[in-house]
Amino acid sequence: MAMRRSAETTHDVPAPSYGIAALVALGVFALYVATLAPTTAMWDASEYITAAYTLGIPHPPGNPLFVLLGRVSSLVPIGSVAVRVNLLAALCSAVSSGIWFLVAERVLAAWSRVRWTRILAAITAAVLSATVFTVWNQSVVNEKVYTVSLAFFAIVSWLTVLWCDDPDGRFADKLLVVIAYLIGLGYTNHPAGLLVGPAVTLAVIIRRPVTIYRWKLIIAGGLAFVLGLTPFAVEPIRAAWHPVMNEGEPTGCADTIGFACTFSETTRTRLMSNINRDQYGKPDLAARQAPFTAQVGMWWLYFKWQWLRDSHGVQPTVQTMLAMGFFLLGVLGGFTHWKYERASFWFFGPLVVTVTLALVYYMNFKYGASQSPGLTGVAREVRDRDYFYLWSYSTWSVWAALGLAAMWRSLAARAAFDARRWMTSAPILLLGLIPLVGNWRDASRAKETATREWAHDLLNSIEPYGVLVTLGDNDTFPLWYAQEVEGVRPDVTVAVTSLLNTDWFPRGLLRRKIPAYDVAKGPEIYRHMSAAMPAKPVFSLSYQQLDSVPEYIDVRTPQLFQAGALKAIVDPSKLEYGVVTRGDLMVLQLLKDNLGVRPVYIARTSGSYVQALGLEPYALVQGLAVKIEPSAIAATPDTLAAAGTGHIDVLRSRALWSSYGAPQAMIRRGDWVDRPSVGIPLLYIGTAFMLGQVAEQRGETKEADRMRRAAIELAEGTRTLDYFVAPADQRAPVENGDSRPQRSVPVRP
Amino acid sequence: MRLLTLAPARRGHIVLAVAAAALSIGYADLIRGGITLGPVLIVIGYAVLVPAAILTWR
Numbered sequence: 142m143a144m145r146r147s148a149e150t151t152h153d154v155p156a157p158s159y160g161i162a163a164l165v166a167l168g169v170f171a172l173y174v175a176t177l178a179p180t181t182a183m184w185d186a187s188e189y190i191t192a193a194y195t196l197g198i199p200h201p202p203g204n205p206l207f208v209l210l211g212r213v214s215s216l217v218p219i220g221s222v223a224v225r226v227n228l229l230a231a232l233c234s235a236v237s238s239g240i241w242f243l244v245a246e247r248v249l250a251a252w253s254r255v256r257w258t259r260i261l262a263a264i265t266a267a268v269l270s271a272t273v274f275t276v277w278n279q280s281v282v283n284e285k286v287y288t289v290s291l292a293f294f295a296i297v298s299w300l301t302v303l304w305c306d307d308p309d310g311r312f313a314d315k316l317l318v319v320i321a322y323l324i325g326l327g328y329t330n331h332p333a334g335l336l337v338g339p340a341v342t343l344a345v346i347i348r349r350p351v352t353i354y355r356w357k358l359i360i361a362g363g364l365a366f367v368l369g370l371t372p373f374a375v376e377p378i379r380a381a382w383h384p385v386m387n388e389g390e391p392t393g394c395a396d397t398i399g400f401a402c403t404f405s406e407t408t409r410t411r412l413m414s415n416i417n418r419d420q421y422g423k424p425d426l427a428a429r430q431a432p433f434t435a436q437v438g439m440w441w442l443y444f445k446w447q448w449l450r451d452s453h454g455v456q457p458t459v460q461t462m463l464a465m466g467f468f469l470l471g472v473l474g475g476f477t478h479w480k481y482e483r484a485s486f487w488f489f490g491p492l493v494v495t496v497t498l499a500l501v502y503y504m505n506f507k508y509g510a511s512q513s514p515g516l517t518g519v520a521r522e523v524r525d526r527d528y529f530y531l532w533s534y535s536t537w538s539v540w541a542a543l544g545l546a547a548m549w550r551s552l553a554a555r556a557a558f559d560a561r562r563w564m565t566s567a568p569i570l571l572l573g574l575i576p577l578v579g580n581w582r583d584a585s586r587a588k589e590t591a592t593r594e595w596a597h598d599l600l601n602s603i604e605p606y607g608v609l610v611t612l613g614d615n616d617t618f619p620l621w622y623a624q625e626v627e628g629v630r631p632d633v634t635v636a637v638t639s640l641l642n643t644d645w646f647p648r649g650l651l652r653r654k655i656p657a658y659d660v661a662k663g664p665e666i667y668r669h670m671s672a673a674m675p676a677k678p679v680f681s682l683s684y685q686q687l688d689s690v691p692e693y694i695d696v697r698t699p700q701l702f703q704a705g706a707l708k709a710i711v712d713p714s715k716l717e718y719g720v721v722t723r724g725d726l727m728v729l730q731l732l733k734d735n736l737g738v739r740p741v742y743i744a745r746t747s748g749s750y751v752q753a754l755g756l757e758p759y760a761l762v763q764g765l766a767v768k769i770e771p772s773a774i775a776a777t778p779d780t781l782a783a784a785g786t787g788h789i790d791v792l793r794s795r796a797l798w799s800s801y802g803a804p805q806a807m808i809r810r811g812d813w814v815d816r817p818s819v820g821i822p823l824l825y826i827g828t829a830f831m832l833g834q835v836a837e838q839r840g841e842t843k844e845a846d847r848m849r850r851a852a853i854e855l856a857e858g859t860r861t862l863d864y865f866v867a868p869a870d871q872r873a874p875v876e877n878g879d880s881r882p883q884r885s886v887p888v889r890p
Numbered sequence: 891m892r893l894l895t896l897a898p899a900r901r902g903h904i905v906l907a908v909a910a911a912a913l914s915i916g917y918a919d920l921i922r923g924g925i926t927l928g929p930v931l932i933v934i935g936y937a938v939l940v941p942a943a944i945l946t947w948r
């Protein structure tokens with residue numbers, strides 16, 4: 142066996158098993174491919190896939206490195222574009238698992254002199270780290286940029302472990318320079334890339350304190366770090382080309398790219414605003430958004446998910462016992478690390494603390510979406526944010542595997558190595574397979590096609606050249622994906638209220654070139670409809686006029702809004718912020734500019750927005766959206782009044798329902814694991830019930846029964862019946878909203 | 891293969907020059923609106939060539 146001498150250690154260090162690490166990574170990759178999402182998913186998946194495909198700019202900080210990697214992935218001729226980008230996530234996590242194998246094997250060098258024991262224990266670390274719920278679930282669809290971050294964490298970790306083994310000499314210096322470069326580069330994927338920095342610094346100070354006095358090395362590292370940051374230059378370059386997704390618009394170039402406008406103060410300000418995520422206005426750390434104990438409780442809630450997701454709370458006791466078990470195994474593993482491999486412990490230990498306690502403090506979250514559901518009157522995150530702790534659970538699983546290894550040794554080891562005893566006690570490592578078995582059902586996204594279908598269904602609910610007002614992530618990003626990646630209904634203008642509050646999004650809507658409606662590709666119901674392309678843009682205002690719309694108008698009493706024959710009483714008290722915001726003003730402007738010119742819709746995911754704007758007399762439900770008519774609607778046999786929603790276009794809604802693909806996709810999946818986005822299946826169920834009621838009113842008993850059965854079948858298929866039968870205070874909160882922690886609107890009611 | 895037989899110092903310079911060329915051409919393509927060649931060259935430059943250049947530098 143190849144050995145190398147580690148400086149300042151009392152034992153020879155076995156050569157890393159790179160070949161086996163590669164095989165382990167390959168095995169993990171195969172697992173991820175088997176459970177990979179065949180298309181897009183809820184929340185940010187569609188945004189990132191679209192950004193990658195179009196080389197656009199996703200939400201701040203813009204993640205330029207991810208966009209570049211995603212774009213290159215999207216060029217690989219395997220499957221659909223979504224699958225290609227999803228495979229990037231799978232590949233990054235598989236590489237991370239392979240590296241955790243190497244780290245675990247290295248840590249265990251002094252724990253056992255027999256190679257196969259170390260390899261088995263290290264494989265356990267790789268499998269555990271790959272199958273904890275959040276890592277697995279995030280690795281089978283590219284919902285976020287965090288799997289790329291995880292790969293950076295793992296690579297930097299391995300390089301640091303190598304440096305800790307031998308911190309002297311030119312090669313060690315080069316390792317440090319590469320580490321500095323990779324930390325900078327990782328930052329351009331996501332700010333979390335910096336999280337590994339404190340642990341590296343601490344390891345350097347403890348392992349070789351004199352390093353901090355080597356100014357030439359420090360300067361080289363600093364320059365490498367800055368070089369790693371240079372992908373941020375991609376943002377202003379691409380922004381100047383005004384791609385369809387140009388969030389934050391970090392350029393001063395209004396029309397085309399140019400030297401002067403790129404190197405302008407406007408570009409600098411907007412780019413820095415993007416990088417610093419000013420749009421979200423993170424509150425001061427001293428002002429806790431929830432008690433710190435509750436924030437740790439949120440981490441613990443998601444920690445419990447890692448070993449057995451149990452998304453419907455069927456086995457809470459088993460879940461808690463497993464979590465406690467793996468927590469204690471992690472503590473034991475940390476002790477084992479400290480005992481047998483002190484050099485790398487001073488890196489890995491601080492890393493675990495940084496991505497756990499320090500991160501909990503820094504993120505300063507409100508109560509989690511699924512945390513303490515009985516607790517009312519507290520501010521909550523819109524969705525579960527377990528993904529922010531992906532690095533925590535990944536590194537903890539390495540320690541948990543080391544804990545299992547320690548238990549194995551205590552069962553097997555005697556004064557002399559006894560292979561038989563090691564073999565007979567090796568099955569204890571099978572405990573590392575618990576997450577693989579326990580999480581398979583919930584972590585797998587193999588049959589998840591509902592989001593793609595939902596996007597098609599919602600877009601096809603809109604007549605040609607329509608404007609669709611949406612509310613947040615889940616009724617917007619999938620539509621961007623469908624339009625820009627799959628080419629579905631690009632004639633529809635999607636205007637999301639949360640982004641209408643910014644300055645750049647309205648400008649983007651005005652700039653957007655609307656392609657001609659393709660009758661052949663459109664749904665059957667619009668085949669015979671005359672659809673001439675409107676000559677006017679969606680806004681009648683200029684860029685300057687759009688920019689001058691105030692962030693809000695501090696009026697709190699009902700106001701009259703008039704557009705042609707439409708007269709609506711806007712009640713600010715019913716709006717999200719209690720006043721009319723810039724986003725609301727933009728929606729009213731869209732109504733004013735487009736009623737009678739192009740169809741204007743509001744997505745039914747928007748809850749009571751139609752009522753808040755006083756538009757109920759003009760509201761006509763057509764499938765998943767509400768069309769706003771220029772004049773008040775009169776009831777007819779095919780246009781029935783529907784309490785709380787205005788009127789319903791019966792024939793159109795029925796025709797649309799029969800064309801929808803999402804209900805069957807949801808039933809095929811057999812569950813709706815992500816409860817904070819459950820509003821989407823509930824909308825379909827509600828629509829089926831509504832169509833059943835309408836049929837009842839019209840005396841169509843068979844049709845009424847058919848629609849009610851469809852509603853119940855869908856509720857059973859998505860396991861959401863509890864939302865219709867459970868007492869209100871026992872239901873999880875239903876949100877379709879924006880997943881961002883903050884928006885730019887400064888007004889608080 | 892010929893690269894491997896070069897003197898280490900020269901090898902480091904060549905890798906650095908290739909990295910600089912890949913990034914320069916990649917950014918140039920991006921500036922002219924390209925979204926295929928540019929990203930590929932930039933990714934290779936940042937992910938492979940720059941670390942290789944640092945590790946082979948003498």
